[in-house]
Amino acid sequence: MTAYDPDNIFAKILRGEIPSTRVYEDDDTLAFMDIMPRADGHLLVIPKTPCRNVLDATPEQLAAVMGTVQRLGHAVLKAFDADGVTIQQFNEAAGGQEVFHLHFHVLPRQEGDRLRPPGKMGDMEEIARQAEKIRSAI
Numbered sequence: 001m002t003a004y005d006p007d008n009i010f011a012k013i014l015r016g017e018i019p020s021t022r023v024y025e026d027d028d029t030l031a032f033m034d035i036m037p038r039a040d041g042h043l044l045v046i047p048k049t050p051c052r053n054v055l056d057a058t059p060e061q062l063a064a065v066m067g068t069v070q071r072l073g074h075a076v077l078k079a080f081d082a083d084g085v086t087i088q089q090f091n092e093a094a095g096g097q098e099v100f101h102l103h104f105h106v107l108p109r110q111e112g113d114r115l116r117p118p119g120k121m122g123d124m125e126e127i128a129r130q131a132e133k134i135r136s137a138i
């Protein structure tokens with residue numbers, strides 16, 4: 001498998017080299033809003049240490065990330081009064097991965113809704129408002 005690239009966009013977010021709308025962090029993980037949200041409240045959870053995806057992650061990285069995914073799953077349920085939560089994760093380009101630092105998508109869902117199509121920039125002011133709701137619900 002290709003080596004981890006320390007200049008991927010999420011590594012730059014971790015180092016504070018590019019902006020992000022952070023909602024939660026602990027010693028091992030960071031959660032921030034997706035800038036092309038497929039649902040209101042769409043966020044990403046990443047480990048603070050390098051790995052491309054599930055295929056090269058250590059059990060410790062996976063455990064830390066999943067703990068934060070669960071915590072944020074509860075937070076988005078509460079913040080958006082959602083009926084469910086979709087958790088998505090892609091491995092390598094053929095598996096749908098575009099950014100090669102392990103990340104899990106957390107998407108609050110309402111009964112009967114449809115995810116918006118990928119690749120469309122969100123309204124950053126609206127995303128900031130949604131992030132504040134999530135922070136308050138943690």
Ligand code: AMP
Binds near residue numbers: 035037090100
């Ligand atoms: P994937 O690797 O297929 O899971 O897709 C990468 C995800 O990262 C997409 O949902 C993008 O909208 C999101 N994304 C890309 N760049 C940024 C960024 N700078 N800040 C937040 N989310 C991003």
